[in-house]
Amino acid sequence: MDITLIMRSEDINNLKGRVAVVIDVLRATSTMVTALRNGAEAVVPFLSPEDARAFFQSHDGDYLMCGERGGVKLPGFHLGNSPLEYRRDVIAGKTLLMTTTNGTRAIRGCEAAEEVLIGSTLNAHAVAKRIKEIDKSAALVCAGTKGNFSLDDFAAAGAIIKYLTKMCKVSLADSAQAALLLTEQHNLRSIFNQSLHGQRLVELGFEKDVDYCSQLATMDLIAEFDGVSIHLI
């Protein structure tokens, strides 16, 4: 099974017939899997705050507007992008209309893929199992940060690849091999500390989020984007 890694959303290409795993580990995809684990019905990714707001205003139902720009909760939105906000008592049974700077754009960009999975360190082992099960070529899609390579996403991809190499025989593109070599030797929390995005979140007061998002394989769940919304499978 061929495994490649895409460094930034801008480089998304050639996903037809492949499984795509979207990773925006600080924090969008970590928040999504946390929300679904805690009982959210589904997550609908929106490219812009305006789109999410327009949907919310024109639909009745158990919806919450969620997301950030510049790491901070959007004005008038119910929730920001901290996974710690997404407690069961707040979000169980709700459908989350979510827009973030990098993550939701990366997810929308993967629509050509055979299957789009939501990846994070939290569900890294479960994602690796799913890739093995589907038994097709896979691309780990690092969202990046505003068009730049993001070390935290790269390391989280490495964590998934590490599990995968233990489960089955894989053929790694150099990009995937580089992420694996990096993750093999360094602790994820310490890598996140050295990423500009991790440092920025700590400055904004979100150190606990960075701690939370660096936990490895705490959730045995798979979240899939079906072209409209993200839900557990």
Place this chain on the structure above:
Amino acid sequence: MDITLIMRSEDINNLKGRVAVVIDVLRATSTMVTALRNGAEAVVPFLSPEDARAFFQSHDGDYLMCGERGGVKLPGFHLGNSPLEYRRDVIAGKTLLMTTTNGTRAIRGCEAAEEVLIGSTLNAHAVAKRIKEIDKSAALVCAGTKGNFSLDDFAAAGAIIKYLTKMCKVSLADSAQAALLLTEQHNLRSIFNQSLHGQRLVELGFEKDVDYCSQLATMDLIAEFDGVSIHLI
């Protein structure tokens, strides 16, 4: 001083006012610094074999046609892309008309930069010293392989960054930090072994080239591309 890393020639951007260090460690840039160390007058990079051939046929002088496609010496050319061919008795005093699959393209792509240096592991320490001396933002430009990220170039960039972080205070973009973290923990030769390009060269019978190109800081020399040719400074 800001240090960033560009993953592939295709991503070259924003070089104005910066120093660019082009790295195609297996083997073009390693071959170029070797040739200059062994007395070549200059190296002129050409995008295509046809361009190199046309120049050779229309100019009198001490020229040699050099380069490869698919790792193999071009038909009718004097030399291929193995640094071990570039012995003093073969190339001293000659000007080399060189075309390679990835390296010469990356060099030509950096023309907007303030200064374009030729980087390899062989002269990694000297390149780091030069970046410190110029004291401007720098971009390490990994040539990549046919549009793909190449682990060997990334690791060689990491080796330069490692020297640089010991010489002066630098601010590393995530891309540069990732290369540093990778190189800190792994032996260069073993990384080259795990790169697809390194493996391909071994299959083609160039194992000694891979050994040679993984040597660290054996040459205290700086080669610069002035928009026309590459020469020692």
